[in-house]
Amino acid sequence: MTFASLSPGMLTLDALKTHxxxxxxxxxxxPLRSALLFFSLYVLVSxxxxxxxxxxxxxxxxxxxLRDAALLVSFASTLGATLAMLASRYLLRDWIQQRFARQMKTVNSGIERDGARYLFALRLMPLFPFFLVNLLMGLTRMTVLRYWWVSQLAMLPATLVFLNAGRELGKLSSLRDIVSPGMLFAFTLLGLLPLVTRWLFSRSPPSVKK
Incomplete structure (x- = not known):
């Protein structure tokens, strides 16, 4: 079994444990060739x-x-997400607008109100799947550079959790062993933090000049 023969169709927990x-x-x-092959596969999947x-x-x-894995996954996932966003923006715009009209309305409202903070929250909260965030963000006016760094920063906590769990790959029976309800709640709170902070500052009474 090699990275070159590890096709997307073989991405199951049992297959990974076997090989x-x-x-x-x-x-x-x-090591270098393996890292490049792994990086390419991850970008393709994303x-x-x-x-x-x-x-x-x-x-x-x-x-x-852990250091090498964090670099590989962080940059591969962000590059893949950015390519998906660009495909949405320039190739799939009409289909996405028709298929996800309701979700698009929600995202447009959030981006208009909170900007990059809203993308940060979506990346951390389980409300929107990874692929859907990529597609919907392609139809917003957010710049590619901002989309890249916000996505990379927001996806890093979950990346580190999964990388750490991967060190005990043989003991895992399902993804539920990693992401508990408590952890999902913690990620949701972390994602909401910048939005709540902004809301609190906007509610603060103006200072009185003496």
Whole structure:
């Protein structure tokens, strides 16, 4: 089993556990080539909205050091998300507007009111799936650069949680072993923090000049 033969259709927890040792041996023999192949696969999965990004994050934690895995996953996921956003903006605009009209209205309202803070919140909260955020953000006026850095920053906490869990890949039976309801609640609070802070400041009475 090699990275070159690890197709998106094989991204299941059982398959990764089965081929873990073979992939680990490949990383030991050719670390740079393995990292490049893994990075390419992750970008492909993210850009095409193929299910399996969370499993690939677990795999990175099992195969690479925490530092290397964090760099690979953080930049690959952000690049893939940005490519999906650009495809939405320039290739799929009409289809997305028709297919997700209700969600688009919500996102447009949030972006108009809170700007980049709203994207930060969406990336952390489980309300909107990863692929849907990518597609809907492509139809907003947010710049590519801002979309990139906000997405990368907001996705980092969950990335680190999954990478750490991946170090015990053989003991996992499902993704529910990683993301508990309490953790989802914590991510939601973290995502809401900038929005709540902005709201509180907007409600503060103006200072009185003496």
């Amino acid at each position: 873990h040792h073979a992939l680990l041996a490949q990383v030991g023999l050719a 850009a095409l909205s193929i299910p399996g990004a969370a499993l690939l994050t677990l795999l990175a934690g099992a195969l690479f050091s």
